[in-house]
Amino acid sequence: MINKKELQIAALQNGTVIDHIPSDQLFKVVSLLGIEKLRTPVTIGYNLDSKKMGRKGILKIAGKFFEQDEINRISLIAPAVKLNIIKDYEVAEKKLVQLPDELIGIVKCNNPKCISNNEPMKTRFKVIDKEKVTLKCEYCEMKTKKEDIVLL
Amino acid sequence: MDQMKKKSFVSVADLSKEDILRLVKSAESFEKNPNRKILEGKVCATLFFEPSTRTRLSFETAINRLDGKVIGFSDAATTSSSKGETLKDTIKMVSNYADLIIMRHYLEGAARYASEITDVPVINAGDGANQHPSQTMLDLYSIYKTQGKLNNLTITMVGDLKYGRTVHSLIVGMSHFNPAFNFIAPEELRLPDIYKQFMEEKGLYYKEYTDFSEEVINGSDILYMTRVQRERFTDLMEYEKVKNIYILKNNMLKDSKENLRILHPLPRVNEIAYDVDDNFKAYYFEQAKNGVFARQAIICDVLGTNHPPAP
Ligand SMILES: [Zn+2]
Numbered sequence: 096m097i098n099k100k101e102l103q104i105a106a107l108q109n110g111t112v113i114d115h116i117p118s119d120q121l122f123k124v125v126s127l128l129g130i131e132k133l134r135t136p137v138t139i140g141y142n143l144d145s146k147k148m149g150r151k152g153i154l155k156i157a158g159k160f161f162e163q164d165e166i167n168r169i170s171l172i173a174p175a176v177k178l179n180i181i182k183d184y185e186v187a188e189k190k191l192v193q194l195p196d197e198l199i200g201i202v203k204c205n206n207p208k209c210i211s212n213n214e215p216m217k218t219r220f221k222v223i224d225k226e227k228v229t230l231k232c233e234y235c236e237m238k239t240k241k242e243d244i245v246l247l
Numbered sequence: 248m249d250q251m252k253k254k255s256f257v258s259v260a261d262l263s264k265e266d267i268l269r270l271v272k273s274a275e276s277f278e279k280n281p282n283r284k285i286l287e288g289k290v291c292a293t294l295f296f297e298p299s300t301r302t303r304l305s306f307e308t309a310i311n312r313l314d315g316k317v318i319g320f321s322d323a324a325t326t327s328s329s330k331g332e333t334l335k336d337t338i339k340m341v342s343n344y345a346d347l348i349i350m351r352h353y354l355e356g357a358a359r360y361a362s363e364i365t366d367v368p369v370i371n372a373g374d375g376a377n378q379h380p381s382q383t384m385l386d387l388y389s390i391y392k393t394q395g396k397l398n399n400l401t402i403t404m405v406g407d408l409k410y411g412r413t414v415h416s417l418i419v420g421m422s423h424f425n426p427a428f429n430f431i432a433p434e435e436l437r438l439p440d441i442y443k444q445f446m447e448e449k450g451l452y453y454k455e456y457t458d459f460s461e462e463v464i465n466g467s468d469i470l471y472m473t474r475v476q477r478e479r480f481t482d483l484m485e486y487e488k489v490k491n492i493y494i495l496k497n498n499m500l501k502d503s504k505e506n507l508r509i510l511h512p513l514p515r516v517n518e519i520a521y522d523v524d525d526n527f528k529a530y531y532f533e534q535a536k537n538g539v540f541a542r543q544a545i546i547c548d549v550l551g552t553n554h555p556p557a558p
Contacts, residue, residue: 208375210356214334234356235377236258238441 110135110157112179118142120172121152127168127246128154128161135159168201170194171228171244194225202230203245209235218247254549255362255369259380259416264423267387271397273544274388274537281540285552286315292345293319294337295372297353301513302372302381305535306349309542318344323353335364342367347550368549376412382512383416385541389534390421390469393508397421403429403463406473406493406518408438413512414473418442428453429463433489435480459493465502470495472511472518472531497522510534 116124121141130137133156140153160180169176170192178190200217211218211234220230220239228241262270277283291310295303298321307317318341334357341348342365350358351372358371358378373379391397402421404414408430418428428446430438434457446453456463464470475493480486494517495509511519511531523529 206355208353208355210334210352210354210360210374213354214360216335216360232356234359235375236260236356 106184107155107157107181108184110155110159110181111161112181113154113156114151114177114179115145115148116152116154116173116176117148118150118152121154123172124152124169124176125154127172128165130154130156133159163195164199166190166192167195167198168246171198171201171246174228194222194228196222197233198222198230201247202239203247204232204235204237205239205243205245206232206235206237209237211235253366253368254551255358255371256380256545256549257358257362257369257371258378259383259419262380262420267384267397267420267423270384270541270544270548271388271391273547274384274540275392277540277543278392278537281312281543283312284314285547286310286313286550289315289346289550290344291315291317291347291349291546292341293317293321293372294341294348294350295319295321296323296334296357297351297373298322299351299373301535302351302379305538306370306372306381306542306546308539309546312539313543313546315546319349334361338365347546349546370545370549376410378416379412380416381538381542381545382413383420384545385534385538386413386417386471386510386512387420388541388544389508389510389530389537392537393530394468394506397424399425400468401427401429401466402469402471403431403467404471404473405431405459405495406475407436407479408432408473409436410479411473414438414471415442417471418446422446422449422451426451429456429467430454431456431459431463431493433457433475433485433492435482435485435489436475459495459499461499461502464499464507465504468504468506468508470503470507470509472509472515474516474518476516494518494520495523496520497526500526500528503528 118141135158138155142150143153145151174192174194176192179186180188198220202218202220204211204218209232219233221233223229223231230239293303293306303321310317338361345367348367349370349372350361352374355375355377357374358369362369371378371380394400408414430453472495475490477486497520507528508530509528513531513535
C-alpha cells in the first residue's frame with residue numbers, strides 16, 4: 096500500500112514521463128530539454144534500479160509536452176529513451192526517441208573554418224550512419240564521429 | 248533535381264552521372280560555338296570574398312562570350328563584409344541586382360549557405376578547402392575531350408593528395424565512370440582515409456605509391472599532377488627529402504601510352520619540368536582554356552536556358 100501511495104505522489108495528471116535514461120546522461124538530458132527553466136513540477140529520479148539497464152534515470156514533467164525537435168535533442172545522448180505522454184492520468188501516447196535524418200541547430204560543427212561557425216545561422220547535419228552515429232555537416236561537408244560530437 | 252526549385256551549383260557530390268554527362272556535352276557545344284547571345288539582358292554577379300584572378304577571369308570570359316553583364320568585386324577588402332557585414336546581408340543585397348551569383352569565399356560551406364538564403368542561382372567558385380566544382384567540371388571535360396570517353400580510365404594522381412581539393416573532387420566526379428586510380432604521394436601528403444572509404448564503398452580500384460615510377464605512368468590514361476607545397480609540411484626535413492621526387496620530366500614519358508594526357512590545375516611551381524611542355528601529351532594549358540567552356544555550360548545549366556547544340 097505504501098508503494099502505491101509513493102507512486103501516486105509522482106503520478107501525473109498531464110505531462111510527460113521520460114523513462115530509461117542512462118543514469119550518467121540524466122543531467123545532460125535535463126539541461127538539453129531546458130527543464131531547469133520550467134515553472135511546473137518536475138520529479139527527477141536518479142540511479143533507480145532497472146532490469147535492463149542496471150541503473151537508470153527518469154523524469155516526470157507536469158504540464159509539458161515536447162515538440163519533435165526538442166525530443167531530437169536528446170536522441171544523440173540517450174537514444175533508447177521512452178517518452179510517455181500522459182493525459183488525464185492515462186498514457187495517451189508512447190514515443191520512442193529516434194535519431195532523425197537531419198539535425199538542425201543541435202550540434203556544433205568542429206571545423207572552425209565552417210560558415211556555420213562564422214555567421215549567425217543554425218547548423219545543419221545529415222545523419223549519414225544512424226547505427227554508428229556519424230554526422231556530416233551540410234555546409235562544409237566535414238564528417239563528425241560519435242565521440243567528437245559537441246552539442247550547442 | 249526538383250523542376251520548380253531554382254538550381255544552384257555548389258558541390259560535385261550533388262551531381263549525378265547524368266548531370267555530369269549533360270554538362271560535358273554542353274561544354275563541347277560551347278567549344279564549337281562559344282559566342283552566343285544566351286545571357287543577353289542578364290546581370291551576373293561575381294563575388295570574390297577571396298581573390299582568385301584565374302577563376303574570376305575564366306568565369307567573366309564565359310559570361311562575356313554569352314553577352315551577359317558582370318557586376319561584383321574581386322577582393323573582400325573593398326566590400327562591406329570587411330566592415331563586419333554578414334554574408335547573408337551581402338547576398339541579400341546582391342540578389343536585388345543580379346540574375347546569377349558566382350561566389351568564392353574563404354569559409355567552407357559559404358556557397359551552400361548563400362544558396363539557401365537567396366532565390367537567385369548560386370555557383371560555387373571555391374569555398375575554402377571544401378569544393379571547387381567548376382574546376383572539377385573542367386577537369387572532367389578535359390578528360391572526356393582527350394580520351395573520347397569518361398568510362399573505364401586509369402587515372403594517376405601525383406603530389407599533394409592530402410590537401411588538394413581538386414584531387415578529392417575529381418575522385419568524386421569520376422566515381423560514376425568506373426575508373427581505376429593510382430595515388431602517388433609522400434607519406435605526409437597521402438590521400439585521407441575518408442576518400443579511400445568512399446572508393447571502397449563504390450567498389451572502385453585504387454592503389455597507393457610513394458615512388459613516382461615510370462611503370463605506373465606507363466599504365467595510365469591520365470596523369471594528374473599537383474603542387475607539393477613547402478608550407479604543407481610539419482617536418483621541413485621531410486619536405487627537403489621528397490621535394491624533387493614528384494617532379495615529372497620528359498624522359499619519364501618515353502614509354503607512356505599514346506593517349507596519355509598530363510593535367511595540372513595550375514599554377515605550377517616546379518612539379519612539371521619545362522621540357523614536358525613541348526610534348527604533345529602535355530595538356531595543362533588547353534585544360535585551362537576548357538575552363539571557359541565548362542563554365543559556360545554550368546552557367547546555362549543553373550539558369551535553365553535552353554540552347555540548341557552547336558551545328
Ligand atoms: Zn561545417
